[in-house]
Amino acid sequence: MVTLKVNGQDHAYDGDTTVPLLWVIRDELGLTGTKFGCGKGLCGSCTVHLDGVAVRSCQMAVSEAGGKAIVTIEGLDPDGNHPVQRAWRETSAPQCGYCHAGQIMQAAALLAATPKPSDSDILTAMAGNICRCGCYQRIAEAVRLASTGV
């Protein structure tokens, strides 16, 4: 039994605790904003915040996440008005949008740690997040915009 603290709420999980956090968030808690992309920490689609740090939830066993503060895209901002989310809308960044929850969580963690990132900081921080539609131009623009005030 593990108690997961997700977006400020406690959830009890009574299943196998070796499975990746990703699948418990999605399949057991029903929080499907966090996406599966690769299962190997290669694409960033499953990015969530663990005690404020961006982590790949496909690479973390549920047992490691117990008791820590987990924030998913659903909990980033109650109204969806985090500066990164607003910047994303301002630039119409998504195409299919599937990887963008992970992109937004990665960008939000970057700005929390580095409020005024350089272009190079942005590319380095976002290089682990794949977008197959190829929205990178607007993702870079959105992160810049979020850091300078939307």
Place this chain on the structure above:
Amino acid sequence: MTHMFETIAIPPGGVANVSRRFVMRGIVGSGALVIGASVLPRPAMSAWSTGAGKMPGGTINDPHVYVAIDPSGLVTIITNRSEMGTGVRTSLPMIVADEMEADWSRVRVAQAPGDEKKYGNQDTDGSRSVRHWVEPMRQCGAAMRAMLEQAAATRWGVAVADVRAENHKVIHLGSGNMLGYGELAKAASALPTPPADSLKLKDPRTFRYIGTGSIPIVDLHDITTGKATYGIDAKIPGMKFAVIARPPVVGGKLVSFDATEALKVPGVERVVEVRAWPWPSKFMPVGGVAVIARNTGCAINGRDKLKVVWDNGPNASYDSVAFRRQMEQTAANACKVVRNDGDAEGALKSAAKVVTAQYYVPHLAHASMEPPTAVVHVFQGKAGTQCVAYAPTQSPGGCRDDLAKVLDIPVENVTVNVTLLGGGFGRKSKWDYVLEAALLSKATAAPIKVVWTREDDILHDFYHTVSVERIDAGVDANGKVIAWRHRSVAPTIKSTFQAGADYEAPFELGMGLVDNPFNIPNLRCENGRCEAHTRIGWFRSVSNIPHAFAVQSMVGEIAAALGRDPKDVLLELLGPDRIVDPRKSPDVADYWNYGDPFETYPIETGRLRRVTEIAAEQAGWGKPLQKGEGLGIAVHRSFLTYVATVAHVAVDDNGTLHIPRVDTAIDCGFHVNPERIRSQIEGAAVMGLSLAKHGKITFKDGRAEQSNFDGFGVARIDDAPLDVRVHIVPADWDVPSSGVGEPGLPPFAPALCNAIFAATGKRIRSLPIADQLKA
């Protein structure tokens, strides 16, 4: 493109009530306008003819099908096409809203379930949605506007000529009286659809939304908050989670399995064999063993513990190194002639100079970020066995038909709800993963969500073909190209449908081979025999990728051989403005023109020239560049659209490739949503870089050697072109709309490789570039 080989007949049967409820959920009040179809005579007032009528289901332009108005004034517009990132789920309803004078802030969009009899063709593929639907959707909106005006005129007892619909209300011109759309909903809903020839389309100068690029996609807010529902997110109460072990080699089959250890894994509930269809079987499941669990993580753990014995079958020796050699040998000799203008063989013999080059493009995987996945519930209902699916599918109509066949139930008992697609690129035109979920739901009597892991996706894809393209170009003493012989060797998509198919199909030959627009008197195209040993499928822009890579690279090679400017040589090869009609060339069989009439969409070299000139001018062609920098150009017509790209590259002393800028000019005729056209072209530059620099799937012992993003590389933000400038050629309503989703891709790789040649003198003939630029 699902329907290139067979027209799948739509069985008779009425509109399923369950579908109606799904679509209309949330609409309150008796004034809702959906009251049953009364189809307009389609050919009337057509501005241009398209191939839409030949697609299964054709087109429907009746507001009784597509529009509902609530008494509160809320307008619901149904979209019949799948959203995979092009913006079509927004663009088509926006056309209706504009024509009917609806206020977009009071419009919501609903997604049609798979029902092509009711909604017309739903196959979201082939870059067809806007070109086939812009006119029916304009007519649909205009009819709705006329009905609202008629209802208001009747209410006021005035002539309909004295009223005008404007921004969600109807105004009496004489008195200034107004009635809102909500107040008119009930009366307007009772009216028959007006005849098509009575409709008056809006003057394009009065468009509020079409052509403005001012409307964000309808799912934008939900995407940024995690609320948008993709296939992998769909939920049915009580559902279980499944992953499947599939035969590792195409054509292989299950011999036996032992589930003892798998069933001991915590959370695993069932292990079930999945029915297999022998290869080739179109999109039927390949079979295997499914592990069903309380969550996907447990199912994956259980699958790891399965002991399975496979018979790998006849493709177990497929080896990409050996296969390439074989294709190169085929291309070195005369092949089947598929176009033959003049006497290319003779002209090559008499040419002052012959330039020869051979190009290679490997298999590619689609690798949409959302892998194949579906949720399906098969259950006993009042009308017998029912099937309800939630699926990220590009083809809900074809999917529905095959679900009915596989489950042996009437198609009316099948509902395919279309979720958002986390990317498609052609993969999700194939519905094998939906059928798998249905088979498992039937076997377990529970709703089942099947998820393909990334390994499943990349190891069991319907891959982009692999190709060798050889071109011999003859130049006379004056430097004029007088001969061109292009041999194409590649396994055909047809092999996925039909055993023994070993030549490219007409639709593949017509993607940049036999439709070559060059002004060369002796022009011969040949196609070499080539067997498929894996599943070949269409990948965004399909055969245009290898054909355009070869043709447009060859232009650069000729320019280099002659010591001339590549853009000048390209424009010279395009020749004077004229129409090129491949149907008039000897030996061209069944030229398809993307399924649309040639008269509407001829091959116009003037439009190729124009986009070439725009891209070159905007990129500053000829400007001074630093050492190690270069510009490269390529132009290509595909999906009836003309696209030219200039890539600006910089290659440093370590051979690291940078792309400071890309300029692309696109002429896609009348356009609806220029903002989404820009995003498609921006994305095409990234996907173009992915396939040019990183992408390859290779086979050894019949199995793909890459299985995730560590082996199958795609572009990331730190190597992607971030300054992509898109130049859209303006066009009025009299220039037919053409494709957007795919045509941005083909010119990118040759433009990039031409730029690399300009920067370094190194000619890339084999993709991916990988480390070929390293010293």
